[in-house]
Amino acid sequence: MRKVLIIAYPFSRNVIGAVRLRGLAKYLSELSWEPTILTVKSSQNLKFPYRIIEAEADGLLIQWKKKIDKLSGSENNSNINVQQTKSRKSNFDFLLKMGGQFFAYPDLQKYWYEPAVDQGSKLLEKEDFDAIISSSSPVTSHLVANELKKRFKIPWIADFRDLWTQNPYYHYNFLRKFFEQRLEIKTLKNADILTTTTTCFADELKSLHGREDVFPILNGFDPDQTIKNTILSDKLNLTYSGLLYRGKRDPKLLFKALEELDSEKSIELSKFSIDFYSPVENWLMNEVEEYHLENVVNVHGMIPREEVLKKQRESQILLLLSWNNPQEQGIIPGKIYEYLDAGRPILSIGPSEGLVKDLIQSTNTGIHLSGYESVKKVLKMFYDEFEERGKIEYGGIPEEIDKYSQREMAKKFTILLDKIVE
Incomplete structure (x- = not known):
């Protein structure tokens, strides 16, 4: 069995950035690649069926x-x-x-660089490894991998869950971006292959780095974690889990449509429940009050991921909110893979075109909308269906959904790993 060192800062922490990496490590083990993880020290004391090397460092x-x-x-x-x-x-x-x-250059985790290089070097001095995979964010993971490749001449795949300086949410000034982009180009010249999570991201990386060996490998859900035989909510509930951003991932369009349907007497508002498993934000609570939805909207705060997955499977409808902006068209949020696995209809609100819309349509897992009138119309359609049947029917196509599993994701990484070590 070949050995791969995965450099992943958030791996041993219960954060969304760890989901792709844990799935990769889990299913690489089935595909003749033995993973060892180099990560930051965590207080959560999680157990994994593969070796974890921790490098302790305070963040900035x-x-x-x-x-x-x-x-x-x-x-x-x-x-x-x-x-x-x-x-x-x-x-x-x-x-x-x-x-x-x-x-915070290049990121808040910059102080992890030296401890991680030190731990990685000690490991590689003692043992032979066939390949390295680093994953960002944070981009310090790539700086660590670059240094280890220089020292030990091991083939290296640099994986981008989010883009570096091309990230649409990059918020630093133009001077910082100028120098940081130079750092990005210099660092990744040494990588054998670049991978990222969407075809659009891959095209952007190809353009910036002037190379063709950039491959999209989408995220996925863990098929082993699928929970069967859950009981659906007895209300017409829409569930959203994760962070919200005012004016970007913002439920205002949904709230406005519900209020208007209620004022027209087209629905009985008490039949609805909108559940957010998100931080309690003042702007969100103000929007709830603005549209008189205090008895409908419940903001539960963040809860453990295992509980979130259960809530998703109990929901009549899963709500996905994206920024209605052209920059968002090439992004597929990690949440959608959880939703695919939940086996419940998705109501997606975002830009009129994009990868999210394409994915939902190809899997037949829900409806993607952009404008206010279409949101209002679909809410009324869901309400009528719920009144008639007592639940919202799900029509996902299993063979299409299976293409987005972490097992399939790991197979694509394996093809590239085999390629760079030949």
């Missing part, structure tokens, strides 16, 4: 907080009142915001 935010606490004397002063605490927190938040623009 922790480093700054320690320095500020030391300078302010708060480390050893227990006689600090509430007002002082609020003031220091406010000052600290301001410093983080301003300093992040200049010092």
